[in-house]
Amino acid sequence: MRSKNLLFVFVLITTLALPLGAVAQDDGERPLIGAWDTCADPANLSGEVKIGVAFAQSEAAAIYGVPQQQAVELAIAEINESGYLGEATLVAVTEDAGSTPETAISAFTNLVAEDVSAIIGPTLSNQAMAADPVAFGTERQESGDPLIPVVGVSNTRTGMETDFAASYGDGGAYFRRISLPESKVIPGTVEQVVDILGIETVGIMYSDNDQFTASAYEVFVSALEENGVEIVATETFATGDVDFTAQLTNIIAANPDAIVVSALAAEIVPLLEQARSQLGYTGPIIGGNGFNTPGIASEDRGAGTDANGVVVGGAWNVARQNEISTAFTAKYEEEYGTPADQFAVQAYTGTWVVATAIRCADSADPAAVLEALATTADFETPLGTFSFDEDGLPEHEPVAQIIKDGQYLLLTEESAAEVFGE
């Protein structure tokens, strides 16, 4: 008799709790991010909408891949709790993409077999070049299965869009990325630097035998010209060089307001030491992506305080946050106990961009998702206002940073005055 009563109570509670739970889900707190008003609540979506997530969870690139994975999970939880996809639940199908092209291909092969609506990842650009075509390349096109959009959140290699278009035709358009390639970072950075530091003349040094640095040099030149900066000296060196004093002496003799350097991390450290300690140059040094390695400013292996006054562009800085970004970083730190980095913020943004495409398409069909994805414009994200430009490249305002005692500070008139002691 007693057990029957208990059973009755149990059934009663569960039947009462079920609708309560459903109501609670709909009323979940609405996150700051999301195209809540631009796109109506999806009416056709129901059940599970699957997206593939493939980041490096093992080996060398896991230091980037683990925060990416965590940020994606956090975003998906927010999306489902707030009912962003209406009746449907967003489900992540996760695979470890490892740190080599082969492991990424295997991960993508498993993901496309799961009929996902889109894939986020992989961590490294060379993995993307190898694995992304699994979702939209020749074999996929010939098989007649639907092509699947792939959204990169940390691939910064230049020209991936054009490379994919050249190899896979229309399938190449299924590749999108959140992470800014150097061709997008430099112009925005130069504009801010010129404005804040009041630069009129520069000398440029670059290694002319490396494709990364040579292409960054060209981007620098056009960005400088656009901002009315005069280039008073240009010097080149080779990757692997250790002595830059001759070139630096020539540039310093031309007395520029700043020196622009396009080099890889290995050459940057001796170059900085020679410019600062040996030749006594104290002005700003504006760097390309190679300067985005915290190691160059470290005391024991890097240039230490000789790196002070280096200005470099990035996608995001903890010191320049909008309210979406502040909300995310607080939540992330509470959830995982470590501060969010640029990779986490980009992965979080990528997940919301994909979810928004699904919401606005009101469909889980990969082609419809891509169509909505491609029209992403003026979307407010932790990275700032995000759009894809007419070439399908990502666009948001990069952040100019200045190095001081090993820290990447936001470049402002105050921080610049602090570093240069004006």
Next chain:
Amino acid sequence: MGFVSDALASIGLNEFVITLMFVNAILAMSIYLTLYGGMFSLANAGFMAIGSYVSVILTQSHDWPFLPAILAGMVAAGLIAIPIGLPVLRLRDIYLAIATIGFVEITRIMILNLDKIIAEAYTRLHMESEPPKITNGPLGITGIPVETKLEYLVVTVIILSYFMIRMHRSRFGRALAAIRQDENVAASQGINVVYYKNAAFILGAMMAGLGGGFSGHLSRIIQPGSYGFGTAVDILAYSVLGGISSWYGPILGGLALTALPEVLRPLKEYTGLINGVVLLIFIAYLPGGLGDPALWRSVRKTVGRIINFINKGKTADAGA
């Protein structure tokens, strides 16, 4: 066939992984020849790189069909092995290993810088035309169509296995075995040690070049960074895990070592850990490797005993 591939895919072995397993089996066989002759050479990652780049450049820039291109990559690796092998094979043991690692690094750095070297030569020689881009430096060659098919690999492994089986009983195989046991004794018996060692080295290089050609047309991108010390050690690990006391050991090692992390994928963050533990157990308890004939003999014996036991039980039952 579809049923089998679905079953394999469900345990993590999708078509790509199976193809990669056979590519690695070929690479593992390539190092078997030198190890069989007692040469501890790690050069095969370098020959793999040569085979890979030569074949990819031929298919991508010169519109060669796939099969002639990978055969050309194989021949190129063999040709480069001749001047390398002659001086280097005078070294033994760990010294040979170090020298061959040097070769792997030189190959990698040459590929990395080839375009720069050519560009430099063009300026020195005052040539007007634009220097060609051949290896595309650190970015590598991308957008390579996937031409490597599982069928080609299975056929290749079967052909190579046939040669391996024949080799053991041939004059060549016996000479290599003698050299492995004692070079001086082998020489005193009239075996041309230099000739046989170089022949094994070159044949191994050609097999590595062939494996490289297949791998280059599998992963859509080739980069110099993929052919460094790590790859050299991987190839060695295949044949050590598989064991070098039989011709099929390296094949088993290459297949198993490639498959293991994929099968363990569902373990997520524990994959690497369990993978390492499994390898440790294998090395500790099966020093002869997966392909150790003694192991298989004992397996056969045990299985035989069990079958006997069951049969006995049956006859006893029948008797009763």
